[in-house]
Amino acid sequence: xxxxxxxxxxxxxxxxxxxxxxxxxxxxxxxxxxxxxxxxxxxxxxxxxxxxxxxxxxxxxxxxxxxxxxxxxxxxxxxxxxxxxxxxxxxxxxxxxxxxxxxxxxxxxxxxxxxxxxxxxxxxxxxxxxxxxxxxxxxxxxxxxxxxxxxxxxxxxxxx
Numbered sequence: 694x695x696x697x698x699x700x701x702x703x704x705x706x707x708x709x710x711x712x713x714x715x716x717x718x719x720x721x722x723x724x725x726x727x728x729x730x731x732x733x734x735x736x737x738x739x740x741x742x743x744x745x746x747x748x749x750x751x752x753x754x755x756x757x758x759x760x761x762x763x764x765x766x767x768x769x770x771x772x773x774x775x776x777x778x779x780x781x782x783x784x785x786x787x788x789x790x791x792x793x794x795x796x797x798x799x800x801x802x803x804x805x806x807x808x809x810x811x812x813x814x815x816x817x818x819x820x821x822x823x824x825x826x827x828x829x830x831x832x833x834x835x836x837x838x839x840x841x842x843x844x845x846x847x848x849x850x851x852x853x
Contacts, residue, residue, distance in 0.1 A: 702801035702826035706834070709842055714833040715825060727761030738762045741822045741831075742815060744798045746791050746807075748783075749776040754790060756800045758811040758823060758839070763851040773810055773848040799824040800843045801832075809845035811836060816847060 698717065706713050718734055727743045741761040747770065748754055755774050757765055771779045788794050792804035800809045800823070815821050815836035822831045823839065840847065 698827065698830060700802075700826040700830060702799045702824070703832065705802040706832065706838075706842060711834070711838045711842055713838070716822065716831040716833060718829045718831070736822070740818050740820065742812075744800050744824055746782040746787055746798060747779040748781075748786075749774070750778045751776060754782060754805075754807045755779065756791070756803070756807050756809045756843075757850055758800055758809065758815070758821075758845070759851050760812060760814055763812070765850055766852045769848070770810065770850045773846070773850060774808060793824075793826055794828070796828045797824055797826055797830075799826045800839070800845065802826060806844075809840075809843040810850055811840055811843075811845050811847050812851050813847040813849050814851070815839075 703715060727741055738761050742758050743761045745757045745759065745765055746754060747757060757770055759765055767779050771777065782790060784795055787798065791798060793799060818836065820833050821836050822833050825832045
């Protein structure tokens with residue numbers, strides 16, 4: 694029998710007594726884009742959210758949780774966190790700065806407590822699915838609970 698995986702993100706939710714459901718897709722170590730993952734597992738992409746790490750012109754890191762099929766609007770995102778500009782954190786810096794690799798990035802249990810913004814569309818769903826901090830694993834969670842765990846704010850940050 695396969696051992697149940699418990700990631701740091703899940704431990705952080707447990708510590709806060711926040712309910713979630715662990716989903717194991719069986720893709721151990723194999724990166725899948727959010728769109729590819731939802732197609733292969735026949736999920737509703739509207740509830741699958743991806744976590745993006747960005748860096749500002751002042752070298753501060755900001756984390757954005759947005760719908761998996763959407764793109765971040767950097768102008769909106771910059772305005773909501775009060776900086777002149779944002780860009781994606783270089784992939785080479787992701788693990789050292791945030792603590793997660795590509796495909797496993799989550800806003801939970803990061804190396805530091807970075808500001809987190811969740812796209813306001815998340816509030817339209819009973820739950821969303823976000824990375825559990827390990828490739829091939831997600832957590833199904835209420836958007837409000839994710840915000841509580843991250844002390845996150847909701848803003849419209851996706852391209853229209």
